[in-house]
Amino acid sequence: MTAPLRVAIAGLGTVGGHVCALLEKNRTLLEQRAERPVQLVGICARNKKKARPFTRTTIPWFSDPCAMIDETNCDVAVELIGGEDGIARTFVEHALNKKCSVVTANKALLAKHGKHLFPLAEKQGCALAFEAAVGGGIPIIKSLRESLSGNHIYRITAILNGTCNYILSQMRAQRRSFQDVLEEAQRLGYAEADPSVDIDGFDAAHKLALLAALAWGTLDIDSLTIDGIRTITAEDMALSEKMGYRLKHIAQAYPAKTTIHQSVQTCLVRQDHALAHVDGVFNAVTFLSDFCGELTLIGLGAGGDATASAVVSDILDLARGSHEHPSRVVLTATPTFPQARIPTTETMPYYVRLHVDDRPGVLAEIATTLAHEHISIETAWQQATEQNDVATLVIITHPSPSPSMHKAFAAVGTLKPVRQAPCLLPIINA
């Protein structure tokens, strides 16, 4: 039997607590699978008195995370503190500088400082593993960098934020408003008191930036188009469903002409697409690649247990010595484009929903305005509303370039028969 793998954990919130519980509960299994014991040599959190889901009486407690690394002589430092700067960053840098491998679930930290941290890990010959940072328990990172390692990645399409997906799923299933469901989600603990990081798309953006870094060697959070789910109404939810789609908060990235297109935004997804049926707190990703074709992974994107499973899979890889190439995030000055990528026309169909004066000639006026920007209509559907003189008009366009579509939509919004708060949403191709 090889010597135990010495693990120290900083941060004992939901994820940290469940990692300790997993290490305790499945100790025998882990030892069998790693062919060596996995030993918790130190834990560290702010509040020593808080109740935790594991027995911690025998585990040395530290109040200073960096001192924990120095004093325990650990092999692996697990960062579950969170936050894109502050103690989390100090802790990770300290570990790597001490040639101690790091396992983290911190997408914000890696998305912001990965350009510095990944090369540091390489230089020090340490692992910087982060399976738990994207998609909770789903093996998204391992699948992308190991299972698809022989492939050029053409496109990544994903549902990466459980809060957004939960809210949109509830809005659909129960025909309720965004605000109503958000408040319930906050009461149930599915949404934070300050929900902005989730519902405005930043969390999904951090995760997508990491996937793009693995796929194409570029880590560029600043170039990401970020939008959330605040403006989605129950009406648009119902109308898009009537047209054969589901509304999902979609993270998508693909190599465009000279750059990597990266966006997170609410999109319409065809009802026969695998992602259309991913509901509640589940996350999912679809990779399109040259040899493997379409590969979809679906699982619990958050929660202590599932995320702990991912953290422990990284720890076990280290126990087995399987992190030969430490970070496996190869950042390049210029992105690695597929040599023979699919033709990205950079056009997509759009959903346009308007409230308009219910009188003859209005549809013609709108169609003419769209045609000025060469936007052509695939389907138009109009229905009277409870307000006598107002109709709801839904247009599905043919695939159109984003700039033309936004220009046309702005122009339509200024037309006299068009009432307030029109809605424009893309329909994903994949």
Add this chain to the structure above:
Amino acid sequence: MTAPLRVAIAGLGTVGGHVCALLEKNRTLLEQRAERPVQLVGICARNKKKARPFTRTTIPWFSDPCAMIDETNCDVAVELIGGEDGIARTFVEHALNKKCSVVTANKALLAKHGKHLFPLAEKQGCALAFEAAVGGGIPIIKSLRESLSGNHIYRITAILNGTCNYILSQMRAQRRSFQDVLEEAQRLGYAEADPSVDIDGFDAAHKLALLAALAWGTLDIDSLTIDGIRTITAEDMALSEKMGYRLKHIAQAYPAKTTIHQSVQTCLVRQDHALAHVDGVFNAVTFLSDFCGELTLIGLGAGGDATASAVVSDILDLARGSHEHPSRVVLTATPTFPQARIPTTETMPYYVRLHVDDRPGVLAEIATTLAHEHISIETAWQQATEQNDVATLVIITHPSPSPSMHKAFAAVGTLKPVRQAPCLLPIINA
């Protein structure tokens, strides 16, 4: 730059040809990701003159696969010959005896001889990698043994045979008969001239046995219940759909009281289950585990390109030196049961379809016969047929133990009002 990884490939059929094509086409990418060149030092197949999808003029050709291993001094021997015995077995054993790592897509060989081959690989300190053996391009093996390594596996539910899934999907979409779709599939090359291995469930059984070995340490193909799709009719396809289900050929395994339950058979799947929407040549697997919860992977289960992607992922793992624990298949004398597994009641609901005399009292007679075996009815649905005096009767039972259900079904079949060819199919719980 490390020395090249020397790879020799035996078998240049669909998969072998596409592996060579991938190694050629994505050479630069592979070298970048492995941080060393992957060099094809030998190929071997029966027919030297056949057209292949890659440039082979510069690659040494061998007519004897074992001689290829001896003469090329390869690091990795790739077995793509196929067959559960014969040359494939000789080649794999020869490679392992020469301390050469093996990558194979051969589920039949491993299911039959794994009990001998996995320990041999361990003893020799070689890898015996087989990602391509189960689920084509889907990273099922890696996810189970690496990503879920911290988890007790409660249940595996999967669609593992592309031919079965293609035929069932076409029967549903086009309302056609089994025989009709099978003949078309044979013309299109989706089914073999002798389709038995696929449509009678043996291929799926081999794959499921390997997954059970990874999950619970027992490799026991003989204890598997194996059934196929030959008896499925267009009528049952339509009726099950009317009741809210899809018919799928399902491989399922879970720890029961004293053994591992393993079965492949056509089942009804709820329409809101992720596997219900996996159509055509796609495969999928859902793992249920203690910490990760429900994890579903969906992708191309067959085809040269996708399977080549999986073969190459194993080769790249070896190039990176990530096969520390060679086979990672730990076979134990007694299965490793989850300590706290979900209560497996070993009951499931059933679908019973009968053609019966269309007269009063028939349903009562059938219900009474079922009740004798304590089978209770959840839903019963009856419809007149084109034949004046015959009705179709569909019963969905409450969850029932398999032995009672089969006994009751046999008894119902002997009742006077019940016409020929009644149908009994399980409804999966997961």
